[in-house]
Amino acid sequence: MSTTEKLLRLFRVDQQLGGLEGRLGAAQRFLDAQESAYAELQTKQESQNAQLRQLMAHLANVEGDGDVIQKRIDELREKMNSSQNSKEYQALLVEVGKLTADKSVLDEQGLEHMEKCDELRASIQETEAAAAERGKLKKVAKQDRDKRASEIKEKVEALRAEREELVGDVPGNVLTAYEARKVRFEESDEVMAPLVEQNLKRHEFTCGACMMGVPVDLLTALMSGRFSTCTSCGVILYLEEASAEKLTAGKK
Ligand SMILES: [Zn+2]
Structure with missing residues (x-):
């Protein structure tokens, strides 16, 4: 995991x-x-x-x-x-x-x-x-x-x-970043947010919190499960299972 x-x-x-x-x-x-x-x-x-x-x-x-x-x-x-x-x-x-x-x-x-x-x-x-x-x-x-x-x-x-x-x-540094965001933001969707699919084929995704587009390398990092935050708003990003499956299926 x-x-x-x-x-x-x-x-x-x-x-x-x-x-x-x-x-x-x-x-x-x-x-x-x-x-x-x-x-x-x-x-x-x-x-x-x-x-x-x-x-x-x-x-x-x-x-x-x-x-x-x-x-x-x-x-x-x-x-x-x-x-x-x-x-x-x-x-x-x-x-x-x-x-x-x-x-x-x-x-x-x-x-x-x-x-x-x-x-x-x-x-x-x-x-x-x-x-x-x-x-x-x-x-x-x-x-x-x-x-x-x-x-x-x-x-x-x-x-x-x-x-x-x-x-x-959860690794210590990741936990610290997570807890810090939890203290700062009352709404849970400002702590972590999913990537929102805009165009799967073109690998266009936006941040679920601020709706700004995310660069492809960030998408790649998330696909490999690496801890990543939005470059625009700083929210901790994750890929929803459905999106991850589609992306993996698309690769095959
Ligand atoms: Zn964002």
């Missing part, structure tokens, strides 16, 4: 590892998003409940004040009924009139507060429903994350063990 083939085996294992860990990462990100949306709704609910408590306290104050005034009005009316002279009667009438006006202002305020309380209760219900819905999503997202984590655990361990063995077969 050539150096490039050995490296390619390692690359394939790394691609699988990357794919598995990538899918787990996506599930984790989805769960994080559900959790933060749920927490936001909970905060909203708390603040709405605090607002409602405050409004209800205001309402109780207004109603209490109204009751005090009403009691006073009732007392004054009693006095008016037993009043003996018209001067006193007139004075009581004026006071009752003033208190009745005050009372109606308070009644107005009380009604406004009650309406606001009703509106707030309705939107608290909406928030609660949204939180319940989000809570369900969060639960499913967590199950999915946990399931994926446990599903891939064994596969990841098996692939890591396989990797350990494959690494031992």
